[in-house]
Amino acid sequence: MSQFELDARRLLCPLPVIRTQDKIKTLSVGDVLVVTCTDPGVMQDIPAWARINGHKVLKSESGEYEFVITIEVGE
Amino acid sequence: MSKQIRAVSLISGGLDSMLATKAIMEQGVHVEGINFFTGFCVEGHTHAIRKKDKDKPKRNNSLWVAETLGIKLHIIDIIEEYKDVLINPKHGYGANMNPCLDCKVFMVKKAKQWMEENDFDFIITGEVMGQRPMSQRRETMPIISEESGADDRLVRPLCAQSLPATLPEREGWIHRDQLFDFSGRGRKPQMALANEYGFTDYSQPAGGCCFLTDESYSKKLVDLWKARGEKEYDLDDVMLLKVGRHIRPSQNYKVIVAREDGEARFMQGYKKAYINMNCESHRGPLALVEGTPSAEDLHVAAQIVARYGQGRDADLVDVTVRDVSGNESTLQVKPMGVDELPKEWFI
Numbered sequence: 001m002s003q004f005e006l007d008a009r010r011l012l013c014p015l016p017v018i019r020t021q022d023k024i025k026t027l028s029v030g031d032v033l034v035v036t037c038t039d040p041g042v043m044q045d046i047p048a049w050a051r052i053n054g055h056k057v058l059k060s061e062s063g064e065y066e067f068v069i070t071i072e073v074g075e
Numbered sequence: 076m077s078k079q080i081r082a083v084s085l086i087s088g089g090l091d092s093m094l095a096t097k098a099i100m101e102q103g104v105h106v107e108g109i110n111f112f113t114g115f116c117v118e119g120h121t122h123a124i125r126k127k128d129k130d131k132p133k134r135n136n137s138l139w140v141a142e143t144l145g146i147k148l149h150i151i152d153i154i155e156e157y158k159d160v161l162i163n164p165k166h167g168y169g170a171n172m173n174p175c176l177d178c179k180v181f182m183v184k185k186a187k188q189w190m191e192e193n194d195f196d197f198i199i200t201g202e203v204m205g206q207r208p209m210s211q212r213r214e215t216m217p218i219i220s221e222e223s224g225a226d227d228r229l230v231r232p233l234c235a236q237s238l239p240a241t242l243p244e245r246e247g248w249i250h251r252d253q254l255f256d257f258s259g260r261g262r263k264p265q266m267a268l269a270n271e272y273g274f275t276d277y278s279q280p281a282g283g284c285c286f287l288t289d290e291s292y293s294k295k296l297v298d299l300w301k302a303r304g305e306k307e308y309d310l311d312d313v314m315l316l317k318v319g320r321h322i323r324p325s326q327n328y329k330v331i332v333a334r335e336d337g338e339a340r341f342m343q344g345y346k347k348a349y350i351n352m353n354c355e356s357h358r359g360p361l362a363l364v365e366g367t368p369s370a371e372d373l374h375v376a377a378q379i380v381a382r383y384g385q386g387r388d389a390d391l392v393d394v395t396v397r398d399v400s401g402n403e404s405t406l407q408v409k410p411m412g413v414d415e416l417p418k419e420w421f422i
Contacts, residue, residue: 010344012314014112014135018152038344041135048138053147 001030009066013041017049024055024073031073032058042067080248081105082230083190084199085182086148087284088136090277091201091233094268096144098232099199102249106199108148109189110137111182113157114313115286136278143274153185154310161287162306166218171293173285175207176215183223190228197228197243203265204234204258213237233257233265286317295321298422302326302366311348315363318342321422322379328366329422330376332383347399352380355405356393359384374406381410 006023008016016037023033035046040062046069047057054074061068084096086108100106141148160181164174179202186198202211202219216238220229227242235241235254244251257264269277286292295316300306302323315331318338323329333339339361345351349363350373362380364373373396381392387410394406 014110014116014138014150015152017135017138018112018150021150045135045138048135048142049148049150052138052142052145 001028001032003032003034006033006035008035008037008042010038012039013045016042017045020046020071021049021053024071027073029073029075033071033073035069035071037067037069038065040067042069046071079105080197080243081107081195082197082199082243083186083193083195084108084146085186085201086110086137086140087201088138088140088278089201089284090262090265090269090274091203091206092199093140093144093201093274093277094265094272095199095201095232096140096146097272097274098254098268099230099249100144100146102253104249106144106146107195108137108141108144108146109186110148110150111153111185112150113178113285114154114310115157115161117284117286139278149189151185151189153181154313156185157181158308169288171288171290172296173287173293175288176218178285179215179219180222183219183225183229187223187225187228196248197230197241198225199230199232201233202231204231204237206258206260230254292316295422298323298329302329311345315342315345315365319363320383322416322420323422324375324379324420325372328364328368328372328376330362330364330379332362332380333360346397347401350396350398352377352394352396352406354381354384354386354392355395356391357381357384357386357389359386359392374408375411377406377408378411379416381408382412382416384410386410 004027006019008019016039020035027033043060043062050057050071056072056074057069058072059070082099082104084106086092096106138148160174160177164177166176169175183198190198204211204213220226230241230243232254234257236251236256237258240251243249299312318341319331319333321329321331333342342361342363345363349365351361351363353359353361359380360383364376368376377394380394386392391407392410394408396404396406
């Protein structure tokens, strides 16, 4: 199991979701991906995308300007 | 044991594709969704840039539909490939810059490619005959099937009974009598079916799901191409055409003035890519200057920016101008009066 990072700053949804999806395709089950974004919409969209595609959101953090979501890759 | 039949459904986030997908799922077919992002898609977050739209839900409707249906959704970035569809549409444009028929052909073609790569069996769309003046007519349905290459693997559950039987129907993968014959622009049959399926909350965008159907947006896009002398654009162009007042005093430059705080916040992200300005001596909006303005042009741009600030009635207003490297200078200008700003400058 490894941890990876994805910079999705300055992208508006759904682009952060697409970048997350494409990155996760390259990872293995159990890997962890930390996605950093600036569009607050990701707080709803990335967890929704993760739920329907079988991945687990471990943590969502909201800052003043940045939003960080940690995902564990599922089956 | 018979093979599990699998279908990929084009999910726009609206009611029709939601119902079409559900109709096929009800027949025991495994369905996954696909959604294409052209850059011109209208959805909650783009609306949410503007403060006045803050009441609108920020959800992405295609994701919401997929979650409601309990299916996977694959979102595909087609921004680059879509340029050729928009710039050279074989079937032309609709009322504005919307190449709806070419767009549909392209998306079904991409869905077919995905279907083949992932070993799925057929494609679902939420098309209803007669619902859209350009892409959803009896004459255009076969064009989409043929030109996309999907042929009889393209199923339109909501109007299938009015169309020739498709391969999945002939093979018995799905039953024609459990499909529908909806037609026209009315929404009553869809709403009744939604009620039957227990869908009480669904998106019904009044102006469609694409900015290219919007007259004002289309004018700005045409203006951009005309000013550049070529039909080219990138994602930043696409996004900036959605925000601000666009004012073009001359072919070589235009001024984009934020209309409120939400737009100004969004435009802050472009300060390193465009000359930008805002009032220093008074409160006022952020503006981006696109193109190759001369020093005299920047003076005019500053007068325009001052006109939209609280110093609009002042004799002189100080306007800070930043170049793309962040170097600042100050211009002292007389705000342009309402009567001095020619209507034809507004795009």
